[in-house]
Amino acid sequence: xxxxxxxxxxxxxxxxxxxxxxxxxxxxxxxxxxxxxxxxxxxxxxxxxxxxxxxxxxxxxxxxxxxxxxxxxxxxxxxxxxxxxxxxxxxxxxxxxxxxxxxxxxxxxxxxxxxxxxxxxxxxxxxxxxxxxxxxxxxxxxxxxxxxxxxxxxxxxxxxxxxxxxxxxxxxxxxxxxxxxxxxxxxxxxxxxxxxxxxxxxxxxxxxxxxxxxxxxxxxxxxxxxxxxxxxxxxxxxxxxxxxxxxxxxxxxxxxxxxxxxxxxxxxxxxxxxxxxxxxxxxxxxxxxxxxxxxxxxxxxxxxxxxxxxxxxxxxxxxxxxxxxxxxxxxxxxxxxxxxxxxxxxxxxxxxxxxxxxxxxxxxxxxxxxxxxxxxxxxxxxxxxxxxxxxxxxxxxxxxxxxxxxxxxxxxxxxxxxxxxxxxxxxxxxxxxxxxxxxxxxxxxxxxxxxxxxxxxxxxxxxxxxxxxxxxxxxxxxxxxxxxxxxxxxxxxxxxxxxxxxxxxxxxxxxxxxxxxxxxxxxxxxxxxxxxxxxxxxxxxxxxxxxxxxxx
Numbered sequence: 001x002x003x004x005x006x007x008x009x010x011x012x013x014x015x016x017x018x019x020x021x022x023x024x025x026x027x028x029x030x031x032x033x034x035x036x037x038x039x040x041x042x043x044x045x046x047x048x049x050x051x052x053x054x055x056x057x058x059x060x061x062x063x064x065x066x067x068x069x070x071x072x073x074x075x076x077x078x079x080x081x082x083x084x085x086x087x088x089x090x091x092x093x094x095x096x097x098x099x100x101x102x103x104x105x106x107x108x109x110x111x112x113x114x115x116x117x118x119x120x121x122x123x124x125x126x127x128x129x130x131x132x133x134x135x136x137x138x139x140x141x142x143x144x145x146x147x148x149x150x151x152x153x154x155x156x157x158x159x160x161x162x163x164x165x166x167x168x169x170x171x172x173x174x175x176x177x178x179x180x181x182x183x184x185x186x187x188x189x190x191x192x193x194x195x196x197x198x199x200x201x202x203x204x205x206x207x208x209x210x211x212x213x214x215x216x217x218x219x220x221x222x223x224x225x226x227x228x229x230x231x232x233x234x235x236x237x238x239x240x241x242x243x244x245x246x247x248x249x250x251x252x253x254x255x256x257x258x259x260x261x262x263x264x265x266x267x268x269x270x271x272x273x274x275x276x277x278x279x280x281x282x283x284x285x286x287x288x289x290x291x292x293x294x295x296x297x298x299x300x301x302x303x304x305x306x307x308x309x310x311x312x313x314x315x316x317x318x319x320x321x322x323x324x325x326x327x328x329x330x331x332x333x334x335x336x337x338x339x340x341x342x343x344x345x346x347x348x349x350x351x352x353x354x355x356x357x358x359x360x361x362x363x364x365x366x367x368x369x370x371x372x373x374x375x376x377x378x379x380x381x382x383x384x385x386x387x388x389x390x391x392x393x394x395x396x397x398x399x400x401x402x403x404x405x406x407x408x409x410x411x412x413x414x415x416x417x418x419x420x421x422x423x424x425x426x427x428x429x430x431x432x433x434x435x436x437x438x439x440x441x442x443x444x445x446x447x448x449x450x451x452x453x454x455x456x457x458x459x460x461x462x463x464x465x466x467x468x469x470x471x472x473x474x475x476x477x478x479x480x481x482x483x484x485x486x487x488x489x490x491x492x493x494x495x496x497x498x499x500x501x502x503x504x505x506x507x508x509x510x511x512x513x514x515x516x517x518x519x520x521x522x523x524x525x526x527x528x529x530x531x532x533x534x535x536x537x538x539x540x541x542x543x544x545x546x547x548x549x550x551x552x
Contacts, residue, residue: 002052006030007040007059015052022048022187024058034191036060037071038184043514047071047137047184063215066437066464067515073208074183075135076192077103077431080206082177083124088112092153094430097231097423099205101219103433104228106203114199121204122197128175128189135185136173145169145180152178156429159247164526182432182522194218201228211471227423230484234425237268238490246428250528253494259534265489266539273303276418276483277310280393284316286413288362289394293401293477294420295470297444299487299540303420304397305550306538316393319386323398323406325370326354330377344469346400350379355409361388362414399470402477419481422488428526437467438523439488446499447544451552456503460513487540494530495541 001014006028015027021039025032025048039046040059045067052058061068077095084093084107092108110117140148142161148171149158157180161169172179174189186192196207196218209215235244241264243249252261280287290307294300308318326349327333336342357367364387371382388394400406402417422443424434441463448454478484501524507517535541542548 003055004028004052005055005057007057017053018051020048021046021050021052021058021060024052025060028058028060030060034186034193035062037063037068037075037186037191040512040515043509043512045184045515045519047135048187049134063209064211066467067519069208070183071186072192073103074181075186075189076195076206076208078135078172078174078179078181078185079125079128079189079192080105080121080197081179081431082174083121083128085177087120087124092430095427095433096203096235097433098436099200099228099231100207100222100224101210102205102207102221104200104203104231105206114202114204118197118199118204125195125197129192130190132188132190133175134188137185138171138173140169140171142167142169145171148178149180154179154429154431156245156247157431160245160429160526163247163250163528166525179431182428196221224479226479226481226484230423230486234423234486234488238425241490243426243490245430246426246434246526249426249490249494250526253528253530258491258494258530261491262489262530262534265491266536269306269487269489269540272485273306274310276485277307277314279483280307280311280416281314281316283413283416284391284393287393287416288388288414289358289396289407289410290416290418291401291407292395292397292418292420293399293403293474293481294487295399295440295474296466297440297447297544298421299543300397300420301552302538302540302543302548302550303418303485303487304395306540307418308395311393315391317389317391318393318395319388320395320397321369321386323349323354323396323400325372325379325382326350327372327379329379333377344399344465344473346403346405346473349400349406351406354406358407358410361386361394362410364388399474402480403473404477404480417481417483419478419484420487421478421484423486424488425486425490426493434493436488438520439493442493442496442500442520442524443544445503446496449499449503450544450546455506456500456517457507457511457513460507460516461511463516489539489541491530492541493524494527495532495535495545497524497527498529498532499545500524 002017004015004024005012015024038061041056063069063072081093084091088110091110094106096104096106146158146161172181194209198205198221205221207218210217210219238244292304304320311318328350333341334345334347360367366385366387369382369384370379372379422436422439424436424439427433445456445459448459504517504521507513532545537549
């Protein structure tokens with residue numbers, strides 16, 4: 001018998017050695033009904049088939065957590081891949097990007113009307129769910145895996161295996177169909193009852209369980225044409241550079257082309273900033289305010305400064321303020337359901353004071369800007385005064401900048417809205433995306449360590465709260481934007497790897513953040529390191545690495 005401590009109900013009990021995590025759910029007295037999708041076992045992410053031979057600390061994971069959702073998504077993509085291969089063996093399934101509470105997926109080498117494809121694939125997926133087929137994982141030598149995946153047409157996966165320089169590969173198997181999706185899986189297909197599949201553009205949206213419906217129903221398809229076009233534009237761009245997947249980028253770096261990749265990536269950013277400035281300039285007779293929003297570590301501050309430079313080139317005098325300076329004094333800050341200060345909600349800002357100052361600016365009056373002291377939790381005077389003139393524009397940066405409630409008193413014609421986010425251009429292979437949130441998390445780990453004295457552990461522990469705030473307060477308004485700027489850079493994770501990896505290694509195994517740290521380390525193992533030496537001082541990357549020519 002071995003001792004198990006279950007975090008979920010704070011109980012310690014004995015089970016026979018070699019008991020699986022799934023069986024331990026019953027020993028713990030927890031109600032399951034396929035609620036739990038995986039487990040942290042001694043702070044390592046494991047599937048529920050994992051067997052325990054020694055005393056363990058176990059925390060079971062459900063879909064409400066980010067890791068639980070990753071397990072569900074990875075399993076669901078494998079389910080769809082199995083359905084596609086059963087129906088159309090010669091079809092090539094490509095997971096393109098995340099989109100609208102789901103994933104945008106295209107099929108190649110299939111000459112069948114889209115709606116017919118969609119109907120047959122969804123029907124087969126549901127049949128596979130009813131059959132309750134177990135997910136399996138087997139370990140192959142890299143050489144054997146390369147040969148096997150090349151044989152079944154997963155050539156980009158085979159190239160990734162070769163570029164990773166690891167001896168072995170975990171191969172996912174579902175009733176004889178193989179793939180490699182880098183996440184644990186649910187025990188069997190019957191766990192995947194909640195999903196939908198809808199035709200969209202040239203492919204399909206695989207819709208995930210909806211958080212607002214307590215994950216009991218799939219999300220409804222909401223069109224986001226602006227965001228979709230940005231993803232498509234950048235996917236097209238990496239194909240032009242012949243780096244659609246990570247192995248091609250790694251190969252280019254090993255051949256000594258990293259400086260060219262950096263230069264071209266930065267030139268694209270420069271071109272996009274100039275285009276946004278030009279669009280604002282065309283509306284200069286009316287536009288007096290540029291509202292710029294984006295999630296954490298998207299590069300909002302650098303984007304403000306670079307747009308300002310391009311506006312100055314056009315003869316516009318740019319002024320810049322941060323919504324962070326309009327926080328209410330600490331004692332007036334709203335609290336969440338747990339009694340903690342909720343700094344992420346719109347009501348944490350002094351909306352009346354902000355509206356008053358914006359109105360005074362519109363009337364041509366001079367105002368004194370506030371400055372928030374984050375140590376004392378009080379708003380202070382800044383002794384900085386600004387006034388809008390005929391050739392000036394105010395750029396307002398903050399997470400709530402696109403929320404219509406913030407600026408409802410300002411006429412729409414007087415506003416230009418910009419959304420900034422790191423919408424990752426690169427994919428690991430045709431089956432595995434690089435998560436945009438992971439991209440930003442890696443940025444933030446490096447920035448928090450460099451500028452805020454925060455460990456990777458601390459950043460990881462607060463990330464879920466940050467993400468929850470973004471889902472509530474930022475992403476619902478992204479389609480309001482007049483321009484969407486993709487701040488990701490093709491080369492950035494290769495650069496950030498050298499900075500982030502040792503910080504992740506410092507997270508102790510006793511920490512709840514350990515599993516996420518190890519997951520990110522495994523992810524970074526795929527990348528060939530890239531030197532930061534050639535990154536220009538105006539780059540958005542300098543906001544995180546240091547060495548910027550801008551003041552922050």
